[in-house]
Amino acid sequence: MDMGSDTQSVRATVVQASTVFYDTPATLDKAERLIADAATYGAQLVVFPEAFIGGYPRGSNFGGAIACRTAKGNEEFRKYHASAVGVPGPEVERLAGMAGKYKIYLVMGVIEREGYTLYCTVLFFDSQGQYMGKHRKLMPTALERVIWGFGDGSTIPVFETPIGKLGSLICWENRMPLLRTAMYGKGVEIYCAPTADARETWQSSMTHIALEGGCFVLSANQFCRRNDYPPPPDYVYGNMEEELSPDSVVCSGGSVIISPSGAVLAGPNYESEALISADLDFGEIVRAKFYFDVVGHFARPDVMSLTVMDHPLVPVSFASNTNAEGPKKLL
Amino acid sequence: MDMGSDTQSVRATVVQASTVFYDTPATLDKAERLIADAATYGAQLVVFPEAFIGGYPRGSNFGGAIACRTAKGNEEFRKYHASAVGVPGPEVERLAGMAGKYKIYLVMGVIEREGYTLYCTVLFFDSQGQYMGKHRKLMPTALERVIWGFGDGSTIPVFETPIGKLGSLICWENRMPLLRTAMYGKGVEIYCAPTADARETWQSSMTHIALEGGCFVLSANQFCRRNDYPPPPDYVYGNMEEELSPDSVVCSGGSVIISPSGAVLAGPNYESEALISADLDFGEIVRAKFYFDVVGHFARPDVMSLTVMDHPLVPVSFASNTNAEGPKKLL
Amino acid sequence: MDMGSDTQSVRATVVQASTVFYDTPATLDKAERLIADAATYGAQLVVFPEAFIGGYPRGSNFGGAIACRTAKGNEEFRKYHASAVGVPGPEVERLAGMAGKYKIYLVMGVIEREGYTLYCTVLFFDSQGQYMGKHRKLMPTALERVIWGFGDGSTIPVFETPIGKLGSLICWENRMPLLRTAMYGKGVEIYCAPTADARETWQSSMTHIALEGGCFVLSANQFCRRNDYPPPPDYVYGNMEEELSPDSVVCSGGSVIISPSGAVLAGPNYESEALISADLDFGEIVRAKFYFDVVGHFARPDVMSLTVMDHPLVPVSFASNTNAEGPKKLL
Amino acid sequence: MDMGSDTQSVRATVVQASTVFYDTPATLDKAERLIADAATYGAQLVVFPEAFIGGYPRGSNFGGAIACRTAKGNEEFRKYHASAVGVPGPEVERLAGMAGKYKIYLVMGVIEREGYTLYCTVLFFDSQGQYMGKHRKLMPTALERVIWGFGDGSTIPVFETPIGKLGSLICWENRMPLLRTAMYGKGVEIYCAPTADARETWQSSMTHIALEGGCFVLSANQFCRRNDYPPPPDYVYGNMEEELSPDSVVCSGGSVIISPSGAVLAGPNYESEALISADLDFGEIVRAKFYFDVVGHFARPDVMSLTVMDHPLVPVSFASNTNAEGPKKLL
Amino acid sequence: MDMGSDTQSVRATVVQASTVFYDTPATLDKAERLIADAATYGAQLVVFPEAFIGGYPRGSNFGGAIACRTAKGNEEFRKYHASAVGVPGPEVERLAGMAGKYKIYLVMGVIEREGYTLYCTVLFFDSQGQYMGKHRKLMPTALERVIWGFGDGSTIPVFETPIGKLGSLICWENRMPLLRTAMYGKGVEIYCAPTADARETWQSSMTHIALEGGCFVLSANQFCRRNDYPPPPDYVYGNMEEELSPDSVVCSGGSVIISPSGAVLAGPNYESEALISADLDFGEIVRAKFYFDVVGHFARPDVMSLTVMDHPLVPVSFASNTNAEGPKKLL
């Protein structure tokens, strides 16, 4: 890792906006408008919230209670599954095209569909319009475990790019100290944290991670009102529906950009959909790591060592090395 | 792998009928009549029972007892061998032609002849009239081991087709949990189970597999009376011959179609030769896998991993990559 | 491994009864009464349902919807956590005492508390009053994932006992083909399936497993009415509360005992709390495995091999081999 | 391999005698009487026929025809299973004791029971009374596949002993050229061929193998009359029963000892139960291999190479290296 | 490990006060006064800042610059060394006495002297007046590395006590994610964070740790003015001396108590020396871990595993099994 580029500055934009729920084509259109705006402003990197494509089904419990299911919940899942994107697939191609057209690095939260299991995933695209790879959420939170599968160690990438080392953890994954350490071990400089957590304590975690990792932290959350979701009875906001009007804010955002020294560079915004932008001065990383380098001079590998199993975890593997992932290789 | 086609519906027909024993041309004629009927009804997929072409030699023990052979048993095997089909070969071409003529996907149980070893095999054809490939039974049951060879991991195909992912296991192979898991790992959606087991417990297994695999299960069995086989002394029904009249039902069928949620869509029929048909609603797969995705969110690959050796097992291989299978390559 | 004891017969009782919810001492008292009844009848083995101690929180969603929590749900979890049992601990000692007093092998579904994570666990006790070990559910289903942790490969025991090889999987774990195969690989003969699934399709799975594994299957489910749970507002039955009267059956049982040939020996009972008993004739295992021995003559290890990682999965391990589990070893 | 001992001579006895069917203790008593006789004669090595302990169920088809089973056949298998021996187990200890008491190397055909699968196995004991290991038949013949499992490459031993390199293949395994070559590759000098084949052509194979392998071949077969098996209806001789009187010879033996040059040293005996003995002059091996050394100067490894996969084939393996074989390791 | 005591409440006091620099007896007197005050208030646990006994030599560089030493700096270190405490030793006894007298659990920051090396250490005492053990800072920050040694994995204790599981990390150790995870792995409930960092960002880290660990966080810092240190020239405040008046605040405290849900229970105080107290409701831990249990249901040990080498690191060890910990134990 060459650390000489400590004088570069990168203009980054965090998008705080809502999915067009159950309408993936319209969501992609909206993404393109937002990217275009950011690019006009000069952004080199655009980071979207968790599950922006596919949607974060806030307030729903998919008709479920322990050992109880409803046909309505099943159908709700079918629609949610249909809104998700295959990787690769036409939506991924469209996103790649946007990155190339606007010449930005793009970090996009999606709901990924593989077979019949969904994953909460972040996709990475470079400014040439190439899909670079993905991160799948390792550990969904609470009821998310009912609708999303679990990622594994093979999709915790950090990409070395001309704008710095780029990676992402999603929402409460950011609370997992061993997982963050895996990111630090890969040298992350621009740490993206798409999230669905709009509480104030989230800001503390973002600041802490910037300090702990000596990196820039870019957290993107959706800003949603009740009417960004379909109205009841198509979509019911669980035990809260009665308290909500169409204009009620159900997710207040709080997107933010923080420097390696813990300084807030932009945001948090709790008011509206917005683009939050800042210039990232890479000299800040050097200055911060002089005092605290979490996987460098401040580690104690003689006392504590972390092992990351980063091979894919698959239930069935085929010795001839044709795997079951791709549809053309089934025979 | 994109699984978004959750709204499609496929009309499938399971054939419950008997081989014309020791008469392969007549059996092919009968197959064509049955396919034509199914096509008239609108079937897009037609599934035949185990060993429909070549015959399932129920009740015979080929003159055998441990370490005892009879000339009559030897001759019986010679005739059985002569009724089998080579792959490729003229019978395969005729079957391909039927699939193309009636524009159906065809899953056909045959006795395959390779050299002097027979295999219990299922052949797959597409609606364009192309032979797609085959599955050979991995593990024959009980006395079947005396007349049939053992398949290997190279012929456990799942075909991606416009009507869904199509595969097949034969009879008690369906009881092998690791083999079923290999099928699940390949993403089977239409799981065909040609069989010779007409007992009631078979229904439990079919229902269980539909639930376990989150797939449609189509089980096809023959419906046979004693007089569907040659009369004695040409064909003797082992230790049961005396109890049988020409009309005695010796295999009562039980063909059935089951949905991914375990619901019986058609059958089981224990009464007669018949076509059993149902429309397969692929949305059912999504709804079922929401709760249980055996190789997705409900797997634990960190704890249990299955390896499938899917290369051909051959006793002799030739370094120059000409294999011993085809007659033109012997030199 | 000598399996010659094919003439033994074991009297087994499956308990179909409800937890006294949120009252673990009273549930233990009830367990003892049921065990005493079974012992009077001559039972050598008594199997209780999933989560009998600690309770199965049917109908609850712990106040949760995606990304929404309520203080009431939090408090509900605190009470549920308090009803669980530590292993070892006083409740485990009491259960061991019951097994010894009534000279029965005891298979008991409990909610296990380790630190602040709960597990759905089955405990095993021998007829000498010794605790033998435990199985933790590997993979909770749907909303269970919000309240229970995930087991690992170190607690999938099969115990060799004078009454046969004894093991257990819980509820939909029984749908996991690789996990069942791990049990078969350990030679399970008495396969206990505590469950919370009272649907008819469950019977198909139980029959299939008996055939597949060549083992006796004993499935125990609770029989519960609405008033076996606290009344609202202390306990709210999710989106079903309004449809329920105090006498409404919310879990109809279906406990059953099935032989290795797929014959139903006792049950299923969908009517009431009950003891379901049968004599298990071990000669049946030999007769069944003659035709199908899933990890013996009917396996194809040359084609498919399963690896089970059966070491404990711990996030932090200490090189000096003092683990973090027990409170006395913390320093 | 030290070939200097070409002057040694070993006295070997092949036992031609019948199992006491369904009576393993009596068969062991008979084995001891035969060993004692051979030892009196000076034998250093005693070789018994295939399945001597446990019995070769000649003429039975276990009630089976294709897809037809009878309760009687099932019960027959249960009794056969009960007559088999576990390895290790008390019968193995008793055999080891005989070898030690009479100071002979013992090669004993048994039916081995592992779980619910039976194997046709040969056990080896040294003259110190130690069990050395076993060979399991790789490939049963015809109806044997219905009652016996298949061995693997991990039990094809050749033991280096003071009386020479000792190994065994069973019955028609001796027809498998690659398997014999595996034995030659391990340097077998005393090649034991327990069998159930009493036809004349068997003698040709024995002579050929002696020439091909440059080794002594010792073939042991049972000599049985109809009344060495239980009378009908307990045991029915398939389709031959009517032709048989109690004194009818149903297996006429043909046990033989052949030198590396193809010379018949003793036997074949087709008359009666007998001990067939010869002195094996190891100089003969050297003389024979001067002209033809099948894995030495007469091989063409540049053109043909055989790979033997000699690891155990198990359907389930446990990462912690406790395997599922032994009953004490189940937890 | 039984965690059922979720209803207990513990009153805890964090001390924000300054060392009497270079005067250890006076510092001990001051400690006793503060403890007495806290006890009067009802405190069961009292936590002091980093280096309270022995002092935190803020502003000094011990006369050092890279490769330059001064006699004055040397003398300064001699005095600092003299102010430190041996463990065990009379100061430790006195502190133990205070804990017993006031019946409080005591967590005390000290400078520990072992031979000629100093360590930044935290000592633990129970309310019976027993010394329980110590934690040595693993990794000093910046110039601290010039005056303090490095701890190892053998002194990262978590003590199980009647008031909960008690442990401590010091200052920027709290930024080390693997070290915190070691604490979580030991089950820490009352996480003490003595520090010398008074910046605002410290609050973010404290909040984050409470959320991450699901534990109470108690951070204690000194509140110091310039005149809490000796005046120049005895003690020179480096390159800041000129900007300081005697009343200048040189460390503004910021001591704080935070709940497992991230709520601030008391503090932060940036105004003065003070006792900061709060009642810790252990039900909060259960409620927090329901959503996030860092080493329980929210870990992914299959993907990331941390190993802690928790044996003492000694430069010289003796094979005769005497350990090298204390100078008295060598023979």
Next chain:
Amino acid sequence: MDMGSDTQSVRATVVQASTVFYDTPATLDKAERLIADAATYGAQLVVFPEAFIGGYPRGSNFGGAIACRTAKGNEEFRKYHASAVGVPGPEVERLAGMAGKYKIYLVMGVIEREGYTLYCTVLFFDSQGQYMGKHRKLMPTALERVIWGFGDGSTIPVFETPIGKLGSLICWENRMPLLRTAMYGKGVEIYCAPTADARETWQSSMTHIALEGGCFVLSANQFCRRNDYPPPPDYVYGNMEEELSPDSVVCSGGSVIISPSGAVLAGPNYESEALISADLDFGEIVRAKFYFDVVGHFARPDVMSLTVMDHPLVPVSFASNTNAEGPKKLL
């Protein structure tokens, strides 16, 4: 590969006759007379002995002893070299003409000359008069290694012909189990074994191979008297010359035809030059392979796999993709 022609019958003749030594034109004339006779009898296939054209130099040692040569021996080799045939060449054309004229398949043992190396070769011709290919002996026996080169894996052909699959191994090559298995792997049905071994044990090997390979075995040997070779001193019968009269039989033949079940169909003849003929009933192959199919159902490719390197072995090869087989093909 379709094997359905199990009802065909092929009339085959094995020629037992002597070379006209050192006179190749006369030997060709003799060959034609023998072929004509066989054709009259109805033969479709005629098999000649090893080295019929060129001669088998029985009794000669070419003047050699270890490290000793003689001019006489050198001259002897020159004459032997001159009697050999080039492939292609005029003798080959003549042989092809005979096959076409008499409409027989011809298998002819020759001494082949390539440059200055001789090979012991078998040539194959079809009944249309086409040369099909050749087999070169892989491994000469004993002193043969002094006069003949070694073949390689590129000339082990099996030809698919209207009269069946035809191949040949020469003399003690037939003792090589891996080489035979290569032939079986190619599906040989008519296995020709030209030889020079007239001992009785040869019959055992022929019978064994028929059983092992499930094929017809046709072994052709010369019948020679002393006066079939030139008289001394032109040709000296080594150290046996004195014991021989002109009429002494020096090779007694033993040509034989054996069926796949091990039945001797014709021969062995040890009396005179002769034509040995039999009708080969291909149904016998099916009946035999029902019980034993060496590369089909009776193989264990999971345990033993043979690799045949079937490319030409050449000392010099040229990267420009011209092969080195013939001197004319270099460019």
